[in-house]
Amino acid sequence: MRFDRRGVAMLATLISVLACSPADEPPPTGHHLPADHRAGAPGIGDPDFPTDGNGGYDVSHYDLAIDYTPTTKRLEGVTTIHAGATQELTSFNLDLAGLTVREVSVDGAPATFTRKGDELTVRPPQAIDGNTPFTVKVTYSGLPKPATNNANLGTYGFIPTSDGAFVASEPNGSKTWFPNNDHPSDKATFDFAITVPAGVTALANGELAGQPTTAGGKTTYRWRERHPMATYLATATLGKFELRRGNTAAGIANLAAADPKFKASLNGLYTASAEITDYWSTVFGPYPFSSTGGVVDDYSAGYALENQTKPLYGGFDPGETIIAHELAHQWFGNSLTIRRWKDLWLNEGFATYAEWLWSEHKGKKTAESFFTDFHQRPADDPMWKYPPGRAKPDDLFNQSVYTRGGMTLHALRKAIGDATFFTLLKTWAAEHRYGHVTTEQFVDLAExxxxxxxxxxxxxxxFQPRRPA
Structure with missing residues (x-):
């Protein structure tokens, strides 16, 4: 999510307006069809974001090897993608913005490739049979340029900083730093090998796979996220950080990192992340990942993002409310991931309601009080005109998706009672652990x-553009 430094959700569009297109018809199959009918589609099939992601294959694992020099802002990368074809493929696309591709191979054999906009089209030396695993390796380099939107939030993706990089990629900014299938409906596991000048720390998802190694004035950090992850949650945040490591009271590995400018926030981030992770485990069910924590970087993003296992806070000392929100996303958004961006309320409404539950748990303002206060907004308030169950591609992170989404859950809680409601939250998280979810599935389970x-x-x-009674 995007959260402003005052602790109030900063809800704004992160992407340019994209025209809707009709759903693609299923591609024909067969060995004797023209080559263009055996090409993987340039989009994954989300009609609101027709060029995001790609068709014809599913990724199972990314191996990312990155060498980044902050002084020159130059990135050298090798990304190896392990995927399975879902149709016969004479060509397929990857999402990659900018950067220069030097070489591509498929299953170890050189492949030809072309670029058009943010699409990298790969043609293997021979067609890939349907239902067949394959590996594509892309060698590339250049100066990463972050993505910008046409509204009022600004910048996301790989953002160079004076001592490294701030990497927050929601919704489609991962393509600014590595080639991938950049849509949440295709999750994969990740390995990272990140090389930086000695003295710079590289933080990525998951846990360290061995100790960092230093040679020739450079240090390589190896991180591994063995749980499935959407590409927009991947991070390689780099810089000079103060670190605190340990475990939560329940035994979950906990790592807090803070830029020296925010050193005073380190212990608070560490302590709150531990306490909140353990508490959410009692409310939502077992924590879905192997580590928790957070990172405060000296980049004035003005928002936070729930990067898997390592929420990222951009240029401010996060309070418990924001930490509670981002850690709730580890269940709702990260473990349970939306198939299409239109269902974003399943991420942001749930995390917003988690803020209210945390306040209630701490003996402060109750969820009922939050609900009542928001419901007293006048009928012509813009929030009521935006139905949150259908997030709009040109206004994806609208306040309604957060606040009215959270209010939906409280209205449901009042309708079905606390016992059923909290059973529902745990059941929802358990039945779809590491999978994908839709609004229809949640409604069906609640009923x-x-x-x-x-x-x-x-x-x-x-779904109605008016204030509910």
Whole structure:
């Protein structure tokens, strides 16, 4: 999510307006069809973002090898992608913005490639059979340029800083630093080998795979995220950091990092991350990953992002409210990932409601009080005109997706009672652990557990452009 430094959700568009297109028809299959019918589609099939992701294959694992020099801002990269073809492929696309591709191979054999915009089209030396695993290796280099949007938030992706890089890629900024299938509907595991000048720390998702090694004035950090992850949650945040390592009371590995400018926030970040992770484990079910924590960098992004296992806070000392929000995303957004961006309320509404639950848990303002205060907004407030169940591609991170999304959950809680509601949260997280989710699945589960017809409630709160009664 995007969260401003005052602790109030800064809800803004992160992407340019993209025209809707009709859903692609299934590609024909067969060995004797023209080559263009055996090409992987240039989009994964999200009609709101037709050029994001790619069709014809599913990625299972990324191996990222990156060498970055902050003084020159130059990145040398080798990305190896392990995937499985879902159709016969004479060519397929990868998402990559800028950067110069020097070489591409498929299963060890040289492949030809072309570039058009952010699409890298790869033609293997021979067609890949459907339902067949394959490996593509891309060698590239250049000066990464972050993505910018056309609204009021600004910059995301790989953002160079004076001592490294701030890497927060939601929604489609991972292509600014490595070639990939850049859409949340294709999750994969990750290995990172990040080489930086000695004295610079490289932080990525998951846990360190061995100790960093230094040679020739450079240090290589190896990180491994063995749980499936959407590309927009991948990070390679680099710089000079103060670190604190340990475990939560429940035994989950905990790593907090802070730029020296924010050294005073280190212990608070470490302590709050531990306490909140353990508490959410009692509310939402077992923590889905192997480590928790967070990173405060000296880049004035003005927002936070829930990078898997390492939420990132851009240029401010996060309070418990923001930490609670970002850590709730480890369940809702990271473990349970939306198939299409239109269902973003399943991420942001849940994390917003988690803020209210945390406040309630700490004996402060109750979720009912938050709900009541927001519901008292006048009927002409813009929030009521934006139905959060259908996030708009040109206004993806609108306030309604967060606040009205959270209100939907409280209205549901009141309708089905606390016992059923909190059972619902745990069941939802357990049944779809590491998978993908849709609004329809959540409605179906809520009705199954409560034994009630809830279509009217969800329609009023998620899909009508007016204030619900």
């Amino acid at each position: 199954r557990l409560s034994g009630k017809d809830l279509n009217g409630l969800f329609d009023a709160w998620l």
